[in-house]
Amino acid sequence: MGKKFAYLLIFTLSILLVFSVAFAGSQKGGSEQPETKKASEQSVEKPAKVVEIKLYHDNPEWQDFWQAMGEASAKDIGVRAVPTAFETQVYKSRVKVDLTTSRAPSVFKWWFGYRAYELFKAGLLADLSDVWADVGKNYPPGIKEALSINGVPYALPFNVGYWVWFYSKAVYKKYNMQLPKTWDEFMQQLAFFKSKGIYGIGNTIGKSRWTSFIVFQEILYRIDADFYVRLMNGKAHYTDPEVVRAMKIWKEMLEKGYFAPMDATYVEDLPRMLKEGKLAFAPFGDWYGGILQQQGLVPEKDYGVFIPPPITPKGKGAIILEISPLCAGKNSPDLEAAKKWYRWYAEKHAAQILWEKLKFVNNLHITQEQIKKGDPTLAHELDMMKNYPNKLIRFWEATPVEIVEYAVDAFNTMLVHPDQYMDLLNGIEQKAKEVWPKYNVKY
Amino acid sequence: MSAAAFVTVNQGIGKMKFNVKKVKGGVDTVFLIPAIIFVLIAELVPVIYTTYLGFMQWDIINPPKFVGISNYIKVFTQPELLNALKNTLYWVVGTLIFAVGFALFVAVLLSNVKGRVIFKSIFFIPSTLSPTVAAIVWRRTLSSQMGALPSLLALFGINMHPVLTNTHINTFVMIGVWTWQFFGINLILFLVGLETIPREPVEAAMIDGANERQAFLYIIVPLLRPIMLLVIANSLINTIRMFDIPWVMIQGGPGRASETLAISLYRESFLLFKMGLGSAIAVVISILTLIASYRYIMILGRKRG
Structure with a gap:
């Protein structure tokens, strides 16, 4: 009886040990989500608190730029887009996997046309019509349409280039x-x-x-x-x-x-x-x-x-x-905060940072004079x-x-x-x- | 701890030892359970899941759809994958000839040379690099744009054309890079093997009239068999799943010209998001690796037995 009990005890302890390690791991991995949600909830109650949202992109060389954007938005509107950079191939699979779950990024850089269509078909993109209704005036004609599928806009432009x-x-x-x-x-x-x-x-x-x-x-x-x-x-x-x-x-x-x-x-x-x-x-x-x-x-x-x-x-x-869009994951738990961030992104301060750091012009806030001074070749191109x-x-x-x-x-x-x-x-x-x-x- | 308590504990341990021996196949099996669970989770489950995915069509975002053995049929009929299979075969044969065969040849030549330790060190250095680093170094070295080799040849008036974008030779160039990297480690293994061979049988054969070639083929090679088996098995396993060098140097291109099965796996799974086809390729690679290493595993098993 005693022997059997000893074996049973050892066996049970072994199983418990394995599962406790696995459970601890899963708790650690899963802790990110509730915390983010908590932060989001807190932001509604206390607007002074900074809400963090996920931003995925595939340009490690632009990580500094995105960090600067994150800090600026945190200061301006209390929403910090926290960037994570991936190598392009890893990025594609990571985004696709995450979009189907509650880990979906609130903001992610993607490609439009048929590359976005597969995400749209699977119902993974958030409708940004309400954001466009507020900020559409900041963009030249045709941009919203270029970022729409069946008349619904699913993105804001990151880079608009020829x-x-x-x-x-x-x-x-x-x-x-x-x-x-x-x-x-x-x-x-x-x-x-x-x-x-x-x-x-x-x-x-x-x-x-x-x-x-x-x-x-x-x-x-x-x-x-x-x-x-x-x-x-x-x-x-x-x-x-x-x-x-x-x-x-x-x-x-x-x-x-x-x-x-x-x-x-x-x-x-x-x-x-x-x-x-x-x-x-x-x-x-x-x-x-x-x-x-x-x-x-x-x-x-x-x-x-x-x-x-x-x-x-x-x-x-x-x-x-070529338009590289910024899209929002429909399953993201921070969609409202992301939309707040998008409204900020379409305004002057964000446009200035984008221009100063990357020399990208995607809306009407950057003047011809600024472009001519900062990058005469680009100014000439836009003129052409x-x-x-x-x-x-x-x-x-x-x-x-x-x-x-x-x-x-x-x-x-x-x-x-x-x-x-x-x-x-x-x-x-x-x-x-x-x-x-x-x-x-x-x- | 009091003396009485010490005696009691010791007696307990002694008793337990006795019990463990008595119930052989009981407690020891129980102690293996955590390891078995780990192996099941970390190895068996992925193997089963990959095999299962091999029968599915799955693009990550939509639910998997059962397609029977069509993915496996594609592995052996789709021209790009047949080409990858052919390139993998080139890798296997090429490395056996150069990285293994040539290493054996040089080891035999060096076995009686006094300063062989210098050669050993020189040849061994490249194997301390990771294949990715070696691939980057060689990509730059061979580049027609300020690459070291074309620049050197230009000094002698030789115009070297880009070799990595030449689909007729690029696989062989990359096999050369692999040989450069792993030739040294094979050489050292062969030298160690040769040093352990007693001189008497070789000398006896020579006295009996055997020439050097005969002594090598009929005395040295059979005695080197265990080491040769290890080196060959290692080479087969590494080249059947060859990825790093052709990927880093030319991404399996131009087009899909220098693609190996492992690159096809990556491309189909993570570039084209055909997870089912990618999984079928993974299963085929695993089966080929198992076949290649079967003899080695069997001999190891026999030795233990």
């Missing part, structure tokens, strides 16, 4: 050249640069696979902007003559050696090459200006921006627009936009994620094996055929 071609001032100064006015002139200049040992286009895949779609996008919409929109929406095919023509132009450029070596990186190598006059152009969103400045390049001294001419008249007046009324969504967000990811891999292959362009297009077409029916599009 896709332009950064060019090396050193190259143009050395050869005393003017920027090309027609596509043919553009091609002639690329041939000239090649003859002088200068790389024409910096569109490489060293450390970044996503960058492979850029030149495809840039050529295609210059051939036919409406066709680009139809292709993105499943109303045209990747084997249509417009796409084949774009690929042939791209193939020719690659085969003639107009591109920088493919293992160059766009953060470290291309800025240096632009500055040293070894590279003529780098096509990117205007956020690339920030990277160039971080690498020591001076706007209008080392680099400028240029928009290549259309290839056909159907490409005239079109430009690629008056001639480009047809704003197109970037390829990355404009079409379903499954097609984009497949196409990006295919375009990576294109960059190193341009002769395979037709096989690659057939592959993308096959993928599009598989994917579009899932979005109720007859393809």
